[in-house]
Amino acid sequence: MSAREEFIEVYQEHIHREGADALLDYLSNKSDFFTAPASARYHGAYAGGLCEHSLNVYHCLADYLQRERVTDLYGLEYSPESIALVSLLHDVCKIGCYKPSTRNVKGPDGKWTQVPTFQFEDPLPYGHGEKSVYVVNGFVRLTREEAMAIRWHMGFSGTEDNRLVGRAFVKYPLAFALSVADMEASYFLEQEGTSF
Numbered sequence: 095m096s097a098r099e100e101f102i103e104v105y106q107e108h109i110h111r112e113g114a115d116a117l118l119d120y121l122s123n124k125s126d127f128f129t130a131p132a133s134a135r136y137h138g139a140y141a142g143g144l145c146e147h148s149l150n151v152y153h154c155l156a157d158y159l160q161r162e163r164v165t166d167l168y169g170l171e172y173s174p175e176s177i178a179l180v181s182l183l184h185d186v187c188k189i190g191c192y193k194p195s196t197r198n199v200k201g202p203d204g205k206w207t208q209v210p211t212f213q214f215e216d217p218l219p220y221g222h223g224e225k226s227v228y229v230v231n232g233f234v235r236l237t238r239e240e241a242m243a244i245r246w247h248m249g250f251s252g253t254e255d256n257r258l259v260g261r262a263f264v265k266y267p268l269a270f271a272l273s274v275a276d277m278e279a280s281y282f283l284e285q286e287g288t289s290f
Contacts, residue, residue, distance in 0.1 A: 109179055113234040117183075128145050147284060154276075170267050172268055179240055183230050184247045187225035192213070246272075249276075
């Protein structure tokens with residue numbers, strides 16, 4: 095099964111609120127979500143990387159939220175719909191932002207060659223997490239905790255005031271969980287040369 099097929103299967107199995115079909119149609123037919131990279135030079139920096147990254151975050155978040163400590167000690171429990179919404183859609187802010195390009199790389203022989211890459215050009219500079227919330231809320235009404243999870247999914251690795259990130263994590267634990275899942279996917283599952 096391709097990443098696109100798995101994404102659509104998970105989405106349709108779990109996301110049923112009003113506007114979900116229109117959002118999936120937008121992702122599938124009116125955007126580059128399934129062909130876009132997740133980044134220009136780091137994790138998922140290839141065509142289709144955004145979809146694969148979103149699926150990785152989904153699986154990491156679902157696994158994290160099933161941990162005995164998370165369920166029994168912290169008492170965290172979220173619906174399959176909330177888990178799918180925040181993880182599959184946390185990076186829709188990247189739609190339409192990566193343009194194919196080239197860059198020069200010096201080879202082992204000392205000669206420069208052009209290699210394909212992506213260049214980031216954001217047509218709607220609205221921020222990162224907040225832009226994803228804006229896009230998703232244009233189709234599907236998010237709960238406050240879902241919106242906060244998507245908004246703060248970059249955690250302390252973003253350029254935000256750390257006090258705000260910490261307050262959001264305390265008040266909205268799904269934001270912390272999504273941030274952990276995003277980092278796990280980015281730094282462990284999607285880094286070249288990683289072996290576990």
